[in-house]
Amino acid sequence: MRLQSRLSGDVPMAGNFLALTADARVRRDHVALLLLGLLFAIALAMPSALRAQAASPASVPSPTAPPAYILGPTDGIAVVVYGQSEFNVTTRIKSDGTIVMPLIGKVQAEGKTVITLADEITRRLVQGNFLKDPIVNIEVTEYASNYVRIIGKVGSQGLVPLDKSNRLLDVLLRSGWVQEAGNNNITLRRASGGDEQKINTEDLAAGKVPDVILQNGDIILVPEAEVVYLTGAVARPGTYPLKRDMTMSELLAMAGGVGPTGSSGKFGLKRGDAKEVNIDGSEKLQSGDVVRVKERMF
Structure with a gap:
């Protein structure tokens, strides 16, 4: 009886274990499918993101071209026609402003930039049926004319x-x-x-x-440095550089202010050959001005 009871009790336990194992496999397979789907979506998105990044102009800094140099007589230049070394020339612009190129002859160089000269040589090579689609580059080897x-x-x-x-x-x-x-x-x-x-x-x-x-x-x-001259009852009389739109008040600040006996509101200004005139602290100074801080009246 005890044996039968144990055997009869073992059957449901085994069934439960098998059911749990099957559920775990289902959940595992479901998670695996979700992961595969996520990886597939990422793989599809990456190429388009990379293409967008490569196409973005903001990722590539644009160089700033230097100001154009105007060619002139005695300048040295090197003309290179890529893949066509028989047209390459290193020369100096002649006194008449021209250079001589193989087959096409004289080309006006004076007054042109290296870009416009390269365009002219390209046009002549194509026009003369020497080359179909030439790539011409020119560099200045010696700046001598300007x-x-x-x-x-x-x-x-x-x-x-x-x-x-x-x-x-x-x-x-x-x-x-x-x-x-x-x-x-x-x-x-x-x-x-x-x-x-x-x-x-x-x-x-x-x-x-x-x-x-x-x-x-x-x-x-x-020009020489622009200066003003400060004299009279001031802490540090002398010569001072003239700054743009400098006033009498700014000059006094540079000189340490008026002296113990100086007047903070009475100044004399001598400009050029004119006679000295009275000014206040708001007067704008000019190069060569001679400014005098007057004594205070006690």
Whole structure:
């Protein structure tokens, strides 16, 4: 009886175990299918994401082209026609402004940039049925034709060649110019004529105004530092650099204020050959002004 009872009790236990095992397999298979579906969705999405990333222009920085250099006589250039070495030339632009290319002959180079000259050579090669779709590249090997003249407060006055950079600030630095207080306003005379340009180098160096592209024959005048002279009952009389739109009050602040016997509201100004006049603290000063702090009336 006990044996039969144990045997009869074992049957439901085995059935329950088999049922649990089957349920676990179903759940396992369901999870596996979900994972496979997720991986498949990711695999489909990745190529489109990669294509979008590759196509995005924001991911590729665009280089800034330097200002165009105008070619002239005696400049050295190298002309390369890719895959067609028989057309490659390293030469110097002649006095008449031309170069000589194989088969196509003389080509006008003076007055062109390397890009426009390459376009002209390309056109001539195609027009003469020498090449169907040439790729022409030109580099300047020696800058020899374009110069500007710089005069005044710089380390090296005279002619400065316009090489790979023909920007005003670069030319100033190459000539030994040093930024100084009171020496901020330079004058540019264009070879092409027109009015003189007054340029504030303090704004130029700080990037507040766009740099100036120089041209062959331009003249740059760099003045001595602009100063004002302070005398009278002041803490530190002397010579001071003139800053832009400087007032009498700003000058006094630089000089440590009025002296013990000085008047904070009585100043004399002598400008050029004119007689001394009375001014207040709001007066804007000019280069060469002589300012006197008057004694206080006790």
